[in-house]
Amino acid sequence: MSGTRQARLRVEYNNVDISLHIAPFVISATYVDNAHGKADSLSIVLEDKDDLWKGGWRPAKGATLKAWIDCLEWDGPGHSSTLFCGSFEVDKLGLSVSDSGDRFTISAISAKVQNSLRREKKSCAWENITLKQVLGDIADKAGMGIIFDAGDIPLGRVEQNGESDLAFLKRISDKHGLNLKVAESTLVVYEGAKFDSRPPVLTLRRGSSAISSVRLDDGVSEVYRACMVSYHDPATKEDLEYTFKPEGAPATGQTLKINKRVESLAGAMKLAQDELRKKNKDECTGSISMMGDPRLRGACVVALEGYRTFDGNLFIETATHSIDGDGGYSTENNVRRTLGY
Numbered sequence: 001m002s003g004t005r006q007a008r009l010r011v012e013y014n015n016v017d018i019s020l021h022i023a024p025f026v027i028s029a030t031y032v033d034n035a036h037g038k039a040d041s042l043s044i045v046l047e048d049k050d051d052l053w054k055g056g057w058r059p060a061k062g063a064t065l066k067a068w069i070d071c072l073e074w075d076g077p078g079h080s081s082t083l084f085c086g087s088f089e090v091d092k093l094g095l096s097v098s099d100s101g102d103r104f105t106i107s108a109i110s111a112k113v114q115n116s117l118r119r120e121k122k123s124c125a126w127e128n129i130t131l132k133q134v135l136g137d138i139a140d141k142a143g144m145g146i147i148f149d150a151g152d153i154p155l156g157r158v159e160q161n162g163e164s165d166l167a168f169l170k171r172i173s174d175k176h177g178l179n180l181k182v183a184e185s186t187l188v189v190y191e192g193a194k195f196d197s198r199p200p201v202l203t204l205r206r207g208s209s210a211i212s213s214v215r216l217d218d219g220v221s222e223v224y225r226a227c228m229v230s231y232h233d234p235a236t237k238e239d240l241e242y243t244f245k246p247e248g249a250p251a252t253g254q255t256l257k258i259n260k261r262v263e264s265l266a267g268a269m270k271l272a273q274d275e276l277r278k279k280n281k282d283e284c285t286g287s288i289s290m291m292g293d294p295r296l297r298g299a300c301v302v303a304l305e306g307y308r309t310f311d312g313n314l315f316i317e318t319a320t321h322s323i324d325g326d327g328g329y330s331t332e333n334n335v336r337r338t339l340g341y
Helices: 018-026 111-117 131-140 165-175 192-196 265-280
Strands: 008-011 026-034 041-047 066-070 083-098 101-110 122-130 145-149 152-161 176-181 186-191 203-204 213-219 226-233 238-244 255-258 284-291 302-306 312-324 328-339
Touching: 008 018, 008 312, 018 026, 018 041, 026 083, 026 101, 041 083, 083 111, 111 165, 122 131, 131 145, 131 152, 131 165, 152 165, 165 176, 165 186, 176 192, 186 192, 192 265, 192 312, 203 284, 203 312, 238 312, 255 265, 265 302
Parallel strands: 145 186, 203 302, 226 255
Antiparallel strands: 008 066, 026 041, 026 312, 041 101, 066 083, 083 101, 122 152, 176 186, 213 284, 226 238, 284 328, 302 312, 312 328
């Protein structure tokens, strides 16, 4: 009916639109969009009382799915939008039989990740190369593009030892204080501090009918006020120390001490900031449940207002978009407070 808010799942199976065929059977669909480190995923639960999905309509493992969530009249008459979830490969098929009926589940994972980056274990070595060049080399072999939103880092020699490409890239990105995300046919490496500083995609105000619940935990365990790095200056042959203390740090508290080899003040400054960020980024974490919104994606920032000392910008670690067969749509966001460094 025109003017009625509704969400619909649109699906292509091996590049054929099956949306109309699948719609009468959809109980729920869930799309998980991760900010870094994990592949995005899609799960579709189907009613199967007539044995169609566990019979002749059973999808093939390894088949390609593309999915969209179409939000019709979502923000009022004439205001519709679409969330493109991405391309996936069918990873697992499941059957659940109970008094409530037969349910058939299609589980899928980002297609490029499943095909090459995640499965195959490899060993390789690079000499006199940068992180961006390694990323580009692996992306080219996987038929993917790259977005490198960080200062490039010389690696000298680096080895991939019996690791999948995804595990290897995550390891070296983590080592240098960077985040890795697999977007649609693209490998993205970015500085956490840079993404934390981006403007919010929307403001969530207390009392809004769109918000179902907010939970935030602000802790002190494993939180540090500063980070000290010891390093050797090859010019003066002195052993020196550098301490990074971010603006607004508490007057008292623990100082994180790092014993890793660096040979310049610039290296010590970056290492201190990266290590302090790793320790402190989960100081304030939680979740926000709300009416579905296609703007809420992993690695986006939202602003929170009306919650007093908990107000401020939050980084979305994981956005889980769920729809049901009746057109309902919700988004569950796992969040953390942004850091200014």
